[in-house]
Amino acid sequence: MTPRDVVFPAGRQALYDINRYSPAIKSNGFLFVSGQVGSREDGSPEPDLQTQVRRAFSNLNAILEAAGCTFDDVIDVTGFIVDPAKNFEAVWAVVPEFWGNAPHPTLTCIGVTWLYGFDFEIKVIAKLPETA
Numbered sequence: 408m409t410p411r412d413v414v415f416p417a418g419r420q421a422l423y424d425i426n427r428y429s430p431a432i433k434s435n436g437f438l439f440v441s442g443q444v445g446s447r448e449d450g451s452p453e454p455d456l457q458t459q460v461r462r463a464f465s466n467l468n469a470i471l472e473a474a475g476c477t478f479d480d481v482i483d484v485t486g487f488i489v490d491p492a493k494n495f496e497a498v499w500a501v502v503p504e505f506w507g508n509a510p511h512p513t514l515t516c517i518g519v520t521w522l523y524g525f526d527f528e529i530k531v532i533a534k535l536p537e538t539a
Contacts, residue, residue, distance in 0.1 A: 411429065411432050412433040413430070414429075414430060414431040414438065415429075415473065416430060416472070418448060428441055429441065430470050431470045431473075433474060437532055437534060438471070438531075438532070438533040438534075440467065440471070440532070440533065441530060442528040442529065442530040443464075443467040443528065443529050444459070444525040445461070445525060445526075446466065451524075452525045457497055457498075459526060460498050460501040460527045464501070464505040467529055467531065471531075471533060474533070475536055476533045476534075476536065480533040481531045482513065482532055484511075484512045484514045484515070484530075485530045486498075486515070486516040486527070486528070486529050487522055488518055489519055489520065489522055489525070490518070494526055512531070
């Protein structure tokens, strides 16, 4: 088996160590990013929903940057929201701060009942730049 080409961002090791997973893996010209939540440095959830969403996007951007990518390289997004009937509008109010203007990546958003104590999670697939 070929060793995994794992990408670790600076900091935030606590959550990865606790749960024993890779933040992202490079494979065949793509970057597959694990779901990112709005965790603090110690892995605990940010209590305010919109701050949690901003942290999730910031955590995602740190991984993309560590891989030589930006959000412009993202082609597919999966979002998870606990209690979307209650939280969708608050989450969606933050999204333009990070995505800018359309066209945006493809998106699937799923309502869930549990996210390890978090209310929002985002995972993506990005195309690695040719030089990465």
